[in-house]
Amino acid sequence: MKVLVAVKRVVDYNVKVRAKADGTGADLNNVKMAINPFCEIAIEEAVRLKEAGVATEVIAVSIGDKSCQEQIRTALALGADRGIQVETDGSPEPLVVAKLLKGVIAKEEPQLVILGKQSIDGDNNQTGQMLGALTNMPQGTFASEIKVEGDKLNVTREIDGGLQTIALNLPAIVTTDLRLNEPRYASLPNIMKAKKKQLDVYTPADLGVEPSAHLTTVKVEPPAERQAGIIVESVEQLVDKLKNEAKVIS
Amino acid sequence: MSTLVIAEHDNNSIKPATLNTVAAAQAMGADVDILIAGADCAAAGTAAAAVAGVRKVLVADNAAYAHQLAENLALLIAELGADYDNILAPSTANGKNYLPRVAALLDVGQISDIISVESADTFKRPIYAGNIIATVQSSDAKKVITVRTTAFDGVADSGGSATIEAVDAAHDAGISSFISEEVAVSERPELTAADVIISGGRGMQNGENFAMLEAIADKLGAAVGASRAAVDAGFVPNDMQVGQTGKIVAPDLYIAVGISGAIQHLAGMKDSKVIVAINKDPDAPIFQVADYGLVADLFTAVPELDAAL
Ligand SMILES: Cc1cc2nc3c(=O)[nH]c(=O)nc-3n(C[C@H](O)[C@H](O)[C@H](O)COP(=O)(O)OP(=O)(O)OC[C@H]3O[C@@H](n4cnc5c(N)ncnc54)[C@H](O)[C@@H]3O)c2cc1C
Ligand SMILES: Nc1ncnc2c1ncn2[C@@H]1O[C@H](COP(=O)(O)O)[C@@H](O)[C@H]1O
Numbered sequence: 001m002k003v004l005v006a007v008k009r010v011v012d013y014n015v016k017v018r019a020k021a022d023g024t025g026a027d028l029n030n031v032k033m034a035i036n037p038f039c040e041i042a043i044e045e046a047v048r049l050k051e052a053g054v055a056t057e058v059i060a061v062s063i064g065d066k067s068c069q070e071q072i073r074t075a076l077a078l079g080a081d082r083g084i085q086v087e088t089d090g091s092p093e094p095l096v097v098a099k100l101l102k103g104v105i106a107k108e109e110p111q112l113v114i115l116g117k118q119s120i121d122g123d124n125n126q127t128g129q130m131l132g133a134l135t136n137m138p139q140g141t142f143a144s145e146i147k148v149e150g151d152k153l154n155v156t157r158e159i160d161g162g163l164q165t166i167a168l169n170l171p172a173i174v175t176t177d178l179r180l181n182e183p184r185y186a187s188l189p190n191i192m193k194a195k196k197k198q199l200d201v202y203t204p205a206d207l208g209v210e211p212s213a214h215l216t217t218v219k220v221e222p223p224a225e226r227q228a229g230i231i232v233e234s235v236e237q238l239v240d241k242l243k244n245e246a247k248v249i250s
Numbered sequence: 251m252s253t254l255v256i257a258e259h260d261n262n263s264i265k266p267a268t269l270n271t272v273a274a275a276q277a278m279g280a281d282v283d284i285l286i287a288g289a290d291c292a293a294a295g296t297a298a299a300a301v302a303g304v305r306k307v308l309v310a311d312n313a314a315y316a317h318q319l320a321e322n323l324a325l326l327i328a329e330l331g332a333d334y335d336n337i338l339a340p341s342t343a344n345g346k347n348y349l350p351r352v353a354a355l356l357d358v359g360q361i362s363d364i365i366s367v368e369s370a371d372t373f374k375r376p377i378y379a380g381n382i383i384a385t386v387q388s389s390d391a392k393k394v395i396t397v398r399t400t401a402f403d404g405v406a407d408s409g410g411s412a413t414i415e416a417v418d419a420a421h422d423a424g425i426s427s428f429i430s431e432e433v434a435v436s437e438r439p440e441l442t443a444a445d446v447i448i449s450g451g452r453g454m455q456n457g458e459n460f461a462m463l464e465a466i467a468d469k470l471g472a473a474v475g476a477s478r479a480a481v482d483a484g485f486v487p488n489d490m491q492v493g494q495t496g497k498i499v500a501p502d503l504y505i506a507v508g509i510s511g512a513i514q515h516l517a518g519m520k521d522s523k524v525i526v527a528i529n530k531d532p533d534a535p536i537f538q539v540a541d542y543g544l545v546a547d548l549f550t551a552v553p554e555l556d557a558a559l
Binding site (some may be wrong): 011013014016017018019026038093094095098117118120121122123124125126127128129130131132133134136137138139141142144154157158159160161162163164165166167168169177178179213214215216217218219220221222223226227229230231232234235236238239241242246248249 | 317319320321324342343344346347348349350351352353354355357358359360361362363372376377378379380381382383384385386387388389390423425426427428429430431432433434440442446470478481482487488489494495497502503513514520523524525526532537539540541542543544545546551554555558559
């Protein structure tokens with residue numbers, strides 16, 4: 001079966017991003033960019049399905065300006081077979097991303113679409129679910145295990161109280177949680193090979209989508225700073241402070 | 251103007267997250283109705299009708315909604331939502347699962363995880379793991395929103411007298427089905443509703459050592475949480491993870507034990523009122539957000555703390 005994986009270019013997870021002083025946006029000058037960690041897990045899962053003989057082809061898709069081709073190449077180095085970039089100015093809102101992915105799905109007809117559960121820049125956690133609605137496919141969100149069983153996909157999901165397992169008709173959508181797998185590193189030979197793999201570029205118009213805007217960012221600001229605390233010398237002093245100063249225990 | 255709040259419930263009672271979401275709905279200044287979608291959920295409907303300041307409770311009682319499958323719920327909520335200006339759900343695993351599906355069915359954007367209502371169309375929400383607070387304005391006629399429950403004090407669960415209305419709509423998309431669930435039962439409070447939380451990280455070394463934290467939790471009426479490293483290492487189950495991609499908590503007291511304080515962990519707990527950190531590394535970033543830091547080996551400090559309480 002064909003597997004489509006959506007990968008997003010985001011700020012590296014180790015970077016502590018700050019608001020620009022003028023409040024217009026995040027200060028992304030000279031910061032390290034990377035593949036969204038949840039998308040890395042998505043690629044890994046798809047590649048493992050291929051190695052297990054379940055998937056026949058893995059296609060990595062990214063939506064954004066030309067720079068996101070770098071993340072597509074990373075996905076190709078990790079084992080995806082070919083890539084697709086949908087050219088837009090930066091990453092659009094989740095609903096638009098979902099519409100564009102629907103357009104790609106119409107062309108490629110994958111049996112399984114794997115996305116990250118959340119992008120670590122916008123922290124939206126929406127795209128996979130929206131794509132499910134637009135394509136009328138079932139969704140296995142926050143997946144910690146997936147298994148193809150005949151014409152169904154069993155997905156174990158991380159929910160608030162523990163774990164839930166559901167069965168989805170194929171084609172289906174999966175969004176990854178952290179414990180689905182541990183992604184591999186790309187080897188140097190694979191990075192070299194990835195440069196030669198096919199990468200197609202589409203415009204939204206090619207996919208019949210007119211990007212829309214639903215949200216505008218009015219301003220950004222840093223969160224409230226916490227007051228500097230103190231270092232206590234002993235457990236005894238800690239308990240005293242909690243009882244008599246903070247009054248949070250009795 | 252009217253707002254539909256989708257309740258978090260277990261068919262018998264409503265979860266505290268519902269009360270926080272109603273508070274956010276009331277801040278938007280419209281009439282508030284609650285939807286209970288479940289199976290054999292009449293009791294939850296009665297509980298919702300008692301919530302302060304609610305106009306009407308819609309009860310959709312059908313086997314199709316028994317396990318909160320997003321495919322079925324989204325069809326129901328999108329249909330009922332046609333009559334409302336705003337649709338709100340708590341930012342729980344459940345709310346995050348079905349609500350974006352509703353938004354896409356209605357062809358509107360979703361505003362995730364709001365922490366304040368600035369006006370009927372403008373909201374604040376954290377981005378970049380809470381390192382930035384964005385003020386966003388929606389141009390959609392209908393607002394579809396998930397609410398960060400820790401940012402809104404819950405309304406009272408009594409004193410209201412909403413009318414209860416049965417909803418017949420039975421939507422079974424027929425594309426997904428429930429197999430099984432493994433849900434931890436605990437006598438301790440739920441993480442997201444606890445006044446006190448004690449969390450352990452990789453420094454705990456194994457799952458057995460969490461018994462030390464549980465002993466303290468029992469004395470303080472606390473919930474026990476964990477860092478991702480502790481969950482990944484298999485010390486404790488996934489539903490204990492606090493952080494950007496786990497649970498967001500804001501108790502009166504948060505005690506971090508053997509946790510370094512990575513950006514992603516801080517994102518989930520830095521709005522706690524009082525933070526205590528116990529860590530043997532004086533340079534651990536957790537000390538930068540701690541009100542009280544104790545530089546010590548946890549294997550001596552935690553038993554001492556237990557004895558002192
Ligand atoms: C996409 C993504 C999402 C993530 N989401 C989350 C999330 O939601 N929540 C989360 O927690 N993390 C999350 N992480 C992981 C995060 O980056 C850190 O790796 C993790 O929080 C580290 O956990 P830790 O502090 O327990 O472990 P470590 O960083 O290894 O820290 C262990 C600490 O224990 C101390 N210690 C060790 N032994 C002792 C002792 N005997 N006595 C006292 N102190 C001791 C050490 O000094 C150290 O500071 C995420 C990462 C990514 C990439
Ligand atoms: N611009 C994009 N290009 C490719 N995939 C994306 C893009 N934006 C979001 N996604 C996918 O949707 C997931 C969830 O993102 P979000 O809904 O923005 O939190 C990501 O992990 C990606 O798999």
